[in-house]
Amino acid sequence: MLNYPYLLEKYKKIEAPGPFIPIAGAVLAIAAAMYGIKTVLRNGWSGTHNVKKYRVIPTPPGSVLFFGHKLLLGDIPAHKIAEWHKELGPILKVKMGNEDWIYVADAGMAYELFTLEDSLTSNSLHFMCGDAIYGGEEGRTAFGHDDAKWKDIRSVMLQFLSPSSFRRSYATLQEEAQKTVDLLIKKTRQHGSVDPLSFIRFNSINIILKTSLGQQGAKSLHDPLYRCLMNRDGVYLQYTTIRKPWSWMSHLHRLFSRETSPMNALYAPLQRVIQRARKSDTDNVVKRLDLLKEEYVIDEHNIAAITGELLVAGMDALSSATAWTLAILCHHPDVQQNLAREIDSFIIKHYRFPTFDDLPELPYYNTLLKECLRFRPPVYFGIPRKASKDVVCRNYLIPKGSTIVGNIHAISHDNYVVQDPEKFLPERFQYDSRTLHAGAYEGSEAHYAFGWKKRICPGISLAEAQIFNIVTKVMSRCTIEPAIASNGQDEYPNLDDGRSVGATVVPGPFKLRFVERSDRTIV
Template structure:
């Protein structure tokens, strides 16, 4: 979290001269903390983080009084954490204001803490926006506290969104992917290159809107699609640490009152509620085949109310729309500058088309081992989330020689974990072949034994994501249908030299780990042997 960016951003939004107030308050706070809080708590030997008989969890020295490591994380927390893990080890203790966060880059340690000790590490923090406002103090599956209500909601999701239900959605994904292909081709021909984001969003979000709410949105100008994407991006920002500053720095609680932030958050939730309420009413009234009509019919079975349906639906659509989109955006950016990988995956798809007379679907995935390896490597190389949602510890735990006090937050350092050289050879290289022979679906691998896992994007233990199967299917179908028809090439400058996408440049969208805006060329392939009626 970049605390400096937070102060500047919301200071500008407030349109008030608060700079001096911030500096004065910060100075007073630091003096008070140094002279009072630190002395009283630690001078008497009461520091739980140095308990006798336990290994000390390393804490990077780049730390400030009161705000702790928040400022030190900079504009790219994932990159900073990666460096800290390399220097200090696979488990780190960061002071996030008054909160204590444990960051883990080793999958075995993460599994021990969040799976084996899942009964006491599966809670969520009392985030002012995410829990109290967005999740209405106890609805949904993403930010809700661990307990019976959360279990009922998750059961409703898993019982309805089964693999057969997902497989029935495949035709929808193929249709919207082909629609996106048409747009990408047209804009490339007319303008020379295209930013694919809007059209990939149309494909991935349409998949979730159709599966969850039964609504078709086949145009990037569809108001429902635009509303839901806007809702998702606001959620990602507000639900990040920047949206809950008083929980980290309670002495800055006055700051929120000096800005429009709190009012904006309330207005945002009201808009979210209206958009989803209207879509739910429409689906139920028309008895549309989708998740929401099934869940509505079984509300009493799962102890759900109308608020629960709104929050769960928005959790599913936002998570299932944004993450596949982000992964596909990384894929196209990477393929535009790795021509040998691009050539090999296209050749594999072409061979299938030649033998079968059609573009492969998800059920054909085992016939495309290199394609599957590429998509796994793409997810490893550039995961879609900075860290995932933190797990709150509800009781003191002792694990692997460490003592972790109650109320600590455990976070998977997702980027550092996928760049861990003890898990992957040459982790900073984009090498699809590392996953050749790994034929399990993402769901089977994510839910499997820790020594058989090589992807960690979907989380841990009882809080593991319920949708890896649909995510893989969406990414596979969209990627294969685009690669069956196009070469993805970089743009060129005035001298004809390629302008490659910077794979080390990240867009700060809160929870997501996305590339910055870019353009590439989607050039139709003449050697793909596609039958005329296959797309």
């Protein structure tokens, strides 16, 4: 028998308090009855598969009617999912409300599902920022949906963010990276140490605004646009993903309360960004989307959703990957020394600073970045996908309509693919000279931080280039050293403290010292 007071108490922790709560018990009772009827009907009329011949996908205990396992996931669901994987194996079925979510933590299975079976597992869910701006159950995510309209929009993004396209922005990328490194050194001198994450995020927003949206970007950390994005980005991504399995409750809650959707607060500044992009003298994403408006009936909410997703997803992923890289390097002065030596050799040979096109001449950096992204990937999970048809993988039946999620952290630490996965060893990638973009598109079984093959993140090349610029400029001038605590002890970043920010994971609060090298080649 369901314990409704307990469920209500749990629900209060998820939904903000308001006049809606007193009616929730009655609504829950009605919903439970409806859910029971739906389950019976669905089980009675399910497909023609003989399920007895398939292996059973294990399900964790503790699922309750209507809510499923949602109440057990806590503030960071990835931690609970990881526990269940350890107990039950590499594939799990988790009940998210009345939906089945299949979590995969095996690199081989993920490769089969998202690469070999990508035509059956490529439908994306509608819970990213497009859903929150657009409103309603059928709000579209900007990237990845499988109909013609969204394929063409994705093509615009892929074309605009491709390696050949963003080469025109190399000077801008270098300039923004230089500003960021100068600030990190300056703040270290002024305060003894610096939290690099804010400056990395600022850098990320500016390169997206300048390279993709045709405008100058934010002027400082106090710029209204930057502050708005920082106050809203993690909120609205979590807002939509948490509420989706019981979206009808959220609609009732908003009806009976005065709560304002975080995305409503972001819509106005996004409109200002869009209008500036239209007035810009340079080609940009908004202008490209405007060309598709009549053919695909794209409205301003769609364009705001795509712009918001580009800004926020880009900022989160890029800043997370860069922050983890700097935090990891702080723990490995020997790796810093090897990397600095490689960069210095290039500068002495060519009388200039390296650009991303020079990556083949910096093989140690290439292996280092891949190992950083494997060791601490910027996301816990890949973008959830829906199975468009029944899928059989290693004799597990994944029914049509199931949501499939790759557990990126678990896959990156799969003992069957990576030897000693808990050790940081850049040399493990020494024979892989590909860029991240090439490796992801070719379906590397050891590297999923930016997605799978045809479903890779559209901004992967831009992210790879800007991480390159920041890390190489830092290492050509500085050593990255731990902050010094009040007791005089070195205070290293805690690499086991990951914090969820929207769809990404960043290191817990940490500070570093960027100390200029006395033997630097560039003064």
